[in-house]
Amino acid sequence: MTEFTPWSALLGGVLIGLAAVGMMALEGRIAGISGIASRLLPPWPDAAWKGRLGFVLGLVAAPLAAWLATGDAPAQSVPGNLPLMALAGLLVGFGAVLGHGCTSGHGVCGLARFSPRSLAAVLTFMITGFLTVALMRHGLGS
Incomplete structure (x- = not known):
């Protein structure tokens, strides 16, 4: 922690x-x-x-x-599983393209401009992050 x-x-x-x-x-x-x-x-x-x-x-x-x-x-800690890190990086990049922006653009700038699209994007990646952590810690054992 x-x-x-x-x-x-x-x-x-x-x-x-x-x-x-x-x-x-x-x-x-x-x-x-x-x-x-x-x-x-x-x-x-x-x-x-x-x-x-x-x-x-x-x-x-x-x-x-x-x-x-x-x-x-x-x-800073970096997991030793490089193929998994590469896959995660590709998925983040795909998500940034699909969502027409990244966490910094939507989360910092989009929310500050009261953008509904940015609010939807931030809620999506935060919920996905929460579910991923819960699954990795409690569902798949880590």
Whole structure:
């Protein structure tokens, strides 16, 4: 079980909110990670790909910067089952395409805009997540 740290959670939420506001203010776009990352692939139809690359690099650099600032390596566990992880990644990507957005786009930006479609998407992936955890912990044994 991960320990709840309210101050770091608050700071993380504020930074995510600032990133979403900055993306909307500077590029006029929703800060949905799947859309940003998918538009990094060639061909690059516009000059905004550099901004998207900076956004994605910031996602990678943030935990490294926190590690350097605090001296504590970020706690992360990765299961050893690589085929299952690959399948999970493909399913998440398929879900992002099917739902016309990802958890960050719908959950952070869509709900803030009172989007009914985003509310339906967030409810769908939250309920699916809850059921998956319940099944994996209690149904299939883990």
